Amino acid sequence: MTRQVEAHHYCGHLNEDMRQCLIYDRPDADARLIGLEYIVTEELFLTLPDTEKPMWHSHEYEVKSGVLFLPGVPGPVERKDLEKVAKTYGKTIHFWQVDRGDELPLGLPQVMMALTRDGQLYPSLAKGIVSFIPTIGVFVIRF
Amino acid sequence: MASTNAEKKGVPPGKPVSLGSQMLDKGAQMLQSLTPIKQMSQHACTFALYSQDMSRQIETHHFVTRINQDFLQCAVYDSDDSSGRLIGVEYIVSDRIFDTLPPDEQKLWHSHAYEIQSGLLVHPRVPEKVAMPELENLAKSYGKFWCTWQTDRGDKLPIGPPSLMMSPQEDIQCMVKPELVKKRDDKYNISTNAICGSRTELMGPGRLNPMADYWREHNKCLAVDVENTEMKKLTVFP
Numbered sequence: 520m521t522r523q524v525e526a527h528h529y530c531g532h533l534n535e536d537m538r539q540c541l542i543y544d545r546p547d548a549d550a551r552l553i554g555l556e557y558i559v560t561e562e563l564f565l566t567l568p569d570t571e572k573p574m575w576h577s578h579e580y581e582v583k584s585g586v587l588f589l590p591g592v593p594g595p596v597e598r599k600d601l602e603k604v605a606k607t608y609g610k611t612i613h614f615w616q617v618d619r620g621d622e623l624p625l626g627l628p629q630v631m632m633a634l635t636r637d638g639q640l641y642p643s644l645a646k647g648i649v650s651f652i653p654t655i656g657v658f659v660i661r662f
Numbered sequence: 663m664a665s666t667n668a669e670k671k672g673v674p675p676g677k678p679v680s681l682g683s684q685m686l687d688k689g690a691q692m693l694q695s696l697t698p699i700k701q702m703s704q705h706a707c708t709f710a711l712y713s714q715d716m717s718r719q720i721e722t723h724h725f726v727t728r729i730n731q732d733f734l735q736c737a738v739y740d741s742d743d744s745s746g747r748l749i750g751v752e753y754i755v756s757d758r759i760f761d762t763l764p765p766d767e768q769k770l771w772h773s774h775a776y777e778i779q780s781g782l783l784v785h786p787r788v789p790e791k792v793a794m795p796e797l798e799n800l801a802k803s804y805g806k807f808w809c810t811w812q813t814d815r816g817d818k819l820p821i822g823p824p825s826l827m828m829s830p831q832e833d834i835q836c837m838v839k840p841e842l843v844k845k846r847d848d849k850y851n852i853s854t855n856a857i858c859g860s861r862t863e864l865m866g867p868g869r870l871n872p873m874a875d876y877w878r879e880h881n882k883c884l885a886v887d888v889e890n891t892e893m894k895k896l897t898v899f900p
Contacts, residue, residue, distance in 0.1 A: 529699045534669075535683060536676030537819075539748040541737050543698040550698040552727070552735040555748060555810060557820050563675060571821050574888070591694045600686050612810055612824055614751055623733075624753045625767050627886065628808055628824045 528556060536560040544617050546590070553624075554613035554631070564608040574630050575608045673747070673818045701727040704796065705742060707846060708783035709838045710807060710827040713877065714885035716836045720814045721846050724752060732756040734803075740813050742786065750824070752807035757867035760804040760874070768873035769884070771804045772829040775866025781857030782830055782838060786850045790860055802867045804874050805829065823886045831875060 527550070530540040538558040543550035564575060581587040582605035589597045611631040615624035669677050679687075704726040712718040723746060724736040734754040739746035755763075760771065777783045778801040785793045807827040811820035830838050843854050877883055 527698070529696060532679045532683060532687065533674055533745065533747065534672065534676035535679050537674045541699060541748070546695065546697055548697050548701055549729065550701075551729070552698070552737065552751060555737075555751060557748075557811075559674070559819065560676070563819060566675070567819060568821065574823075589690065589694070592690055593693075596686065596689055599682070600690070603683075610820060612808075614753070614808055623755065623759070623763070624806065625763075627770075628810075630823075630888075 526553070530556075530558070536563050542611070542613070544615075551615060551617060553615040553617055554611060554628075556609050556611040558604070558607045558609045560607055575610045576631075578607050578609060579605050673813065673816075675818055698727075702737070703728060705786060706736075706783055706800075707742070707786050707850070708777055709830055709842065709846075710809070711830065711836055711838075712809070712812075713826040713828045713883050716828065716877075716883070718814060719830075719838055719842055720749075720809075721842060722749070726754075732759045738807065738809070740811075747811055747813055749811045749813060750807060750809040750827070752805050752827075754800070754803045754805045756799075757802045757804065757871070760871060765873050768871060769876040770826060771806045771874050772827075773831075773866065773870055773874045774803050774805060774829060775801050775864075775870065776831050777829045779858065779861050779864050779866070780830070780832075781854040781859075781861060782843070784850070784852060784854075784857060786852075790857065797861070797864060801864045804871070823888050826884050826886060828875065828877065831878060833878060 525544065527543045527546050528540040529543065530538045532538050536559060540556040540558065541552060542554040542556060544553050545551075558578070559575075564572070567575070578587070582601045587601070587604070589600060592600075613629045613631055615621060616626070616629070669675060702725045704724075706724040706726060708722055708724065710720055710722050712720075720740065723739045723742045725739065726734050726736045728734050732755060736752040736754065737748060738750045738752055740749050741747075754774075755771075760768065763771075774783070778797055783797075783800070785796070807829075808824040809827050810824045811817060812822065812825065828836065830836060847854055872879055
């Protein structure tokens with residue numbers, strides 16, 4: 520959890536129970552596509568095999584603490600959407616480790632976990648953020 | 663509210679998007695700039711193979727953003743309609759950039775020359791003449807493609823670690839199945855064979871880097887696995 524990164528999600532609904540998101544490192548025209556996230560309701564999450572569930576994370580803390588928000592959207596409207604997101608689970612995979620200064624997407628993908636309680640987030644990152652995702656899972660490649 | 667049978671069988675399973683969600687989405691679209699995703703300037707349709715099992719081949723739809731002359735990033739879907747599932751991400755670099763990567767990194771990448779020369783990669787509904795400058799660029803490039811949702815094997819949700827994908831080559835063990843190509847051709851009313859004939863002058867990189875398409879020289883496939891690791895934490899939890 521020592522490496523944390525700012526992430527801008529661009530999401531679309533596949534249906535009411537699932538969204539798929541592209542993750543960029545900033546909201547600009549030259550933003551780098553650093554990963555993706557799938558978001559499902561608890562109902563769908565519970566259908567996953569037990570071996571799969573550890574690669575997913577809950578969104579409850581991120582939403583309730585305010586570190587996850589919808590830039591530019593008025594409060595009451597944002598709240599309605601975030602009420603749904605708070606009850607969902609996500610699988611986030613990053614391919615490009617821009618936080619360590621990589622100029623190109625090197626190495627293996629990283630599965631990202633979410634913040635789940637106070638004290639995990641670096642204070643310096645708390646200003647102007649969308650969501651913070653410390654990593655704990657590792658993909659390895661075998662020949 | 664319990665799901666109906668039809669909703670349970672869909673891929674992914676789930677209820678149709680509610681009116682409330684649609685309105686929230688429309689509202690957000692009006693208020694937010696969505697700049698990064700508006701930079702997608704190309705749609706390419708091609709085929710890819712799972713590096714851990716090259717008999718598994720998929721039709722892919724790449725929505726491409728050019729970042730600079732040497733680098734493109736692609737959101738990859740399994741179809742080009744509104745129900746298309748996001749199945750992965752591909753990064754594309756010029757041969758100039760590829761040659762600077764460390765060899766261990768190069769092993770994860772694949773070349774594009776054959777895929778383009780053979781007509782497997784097309785820009786749907788774009789005349790060949792218009793697409794040609796971009797095809798010339800792409801023919802010399804290398805790609806790194808991670809697939810995160812194996813819809814071809816019927817997964818209703820994205821399960822498992824990402825798969826490293828490879829590109830079609832002229833080797834017999836990775837030829838794209840004719841029925842897959844036909845299905846694509848019929849959908850767009852094109853002929854891959856005819857297109858191949860018109861691309862004879864397209865050149866690949868000056869020297870095809872032997873570290874790309876690692877399996878060809880080394881007869882070894884690359885599979886990704888998950889390993890649990892000690893979590894490094896900022897604070898100690900009570």
